[in-house]
Amino acid sequence: MKTTLHTISTGMLAILCISCTSYQYFTMSSELQPQPDNSFMIETETASVNYKFSGDGQLTIVIFNNSENLIFIDWEKSSLLLDQESIPFPYNESYFQGTSQLNYYNEINFEGTIHDNIKRRYIPPQSYVSETISLNFIDAIDRNNYNKASNNFKYFEFTRENTPFAFDSYLYINSIDESQPLTLHQEFWASGLLVTADANLPTKHNQFSKMDVNEAGAGMGVFLLGGAVIYLASTVDWDEVE
Numbered sequence: 001m002k003t004t005l006h007t008i009s010t011g012m013l014a015i016l017c018i019s020c021t022s023y024q025y026f027t028m029s030s031e032l033q034p035q036p037d038n039s040f041m042i043e044t045e046t047a048s049v050n051y052k053f054s055g056d057g058q059l060t061i062v063i064f065n066n067s068e069n070l071i072f073i074d075w076e077k078s079s080l081l082l083d084q085e086s087i088p089f090p091y092n093e094s095y096f097q098g099t100s101q102l103n104y105y106n107e108i109n110f111e112g113t114i115h116d117n118i119k120r121r122y123i124p125p126q127s128y129v130s131e132t133i134s135l136n137f138i139d140a141i142d143r144n145n146y147n148k149a150s151n152n153f154k155y156f157e158f159t160r161e162n163t164p165f166a167f168d169s170y171l172y173i174n175s176i177d178e179s180q181p182l183t184l185h186q187e188f189w190a191s192g193l194l195v196t197a198d199a200n201l202p203t204k205h206n207q208f209s210k211m212d213v214n215e216a217g218a219g220m221g222v223f224l225l226g227g228a229v230i231y232l233a234s235t236v237d238w239d240e241v242e
Contacts, residue, residue: 019102023199024140025209027162027192028053036188039205046071046182047123047173055203057135057210063121063173064128070176073129080137082165087137122176138165140212141193156193163189 030038040051050062080087166189
């Protein structure tokens with residue numbers, strides 16, 4: 001009976017967890033003409049910039065030096081803009097802690113964070129650099145903003161005016177003597193949203209996904225599961241349980 005009770009409760013919990021989790025697949029648009037691989041490209045005499053979204057919620061920016069001179073991308077002067085908030089390009093960080101013995105009786109504990117921020121990346125002529133950033137600053141769309149998905153999925157289309165979110169990219173590029181500054185600005189907005197329970201749909205370079213957990217549904221699921229377990233337990237003849 002214990003095994004049966006455990007199996008039933010585990011199965012119900014799995015079903016409830018699945019029912020309160022969905023996946024949102026966003027299709028992004030831009031004024032830039034999509035490339036054959038569905039990425040976005042902006043080209044100038046100095047540099048070309050390619051924007052590639054990926055299904056796991058990331059954006060890869062590839063910068064190619066079209067000139068015959070050394071140039072650099074200044075990440076400190078570059079940023080993303082979402083809802084009027086400037087978001088710096090991420091940098092690596094590592095945590096450290098330790099203890100130092102001052103003398104026989106005293107010691108000092110220390111801790112901190114080291115920021116490995118490469119402010120500039122130099123790009124030789126006819127070569128490129130790339131940077132992959134997480135789109136975790138973009139939240140899943142509130143499920144109250146769309147109707148409940150039917151037939152396991154539902155698709156929504158948006159215009160630039162009614163899109164649920166948009167963000168801008170500002171890249172600062174300059175020559176080695178800093179005499180030819182170039183600021184490249186590009187806007188991206190969500191033009192499509194697919195809501196589904198499938199976590200493994202293939203995506204193109206103009207799409208990425210976010211997981212959406214319905215916290216209210218999860219809480220209700222746990223409540224119902226608890227009630228079911230209590231009910232099942234009340235029907236058990238415990239004298240027969242070893």
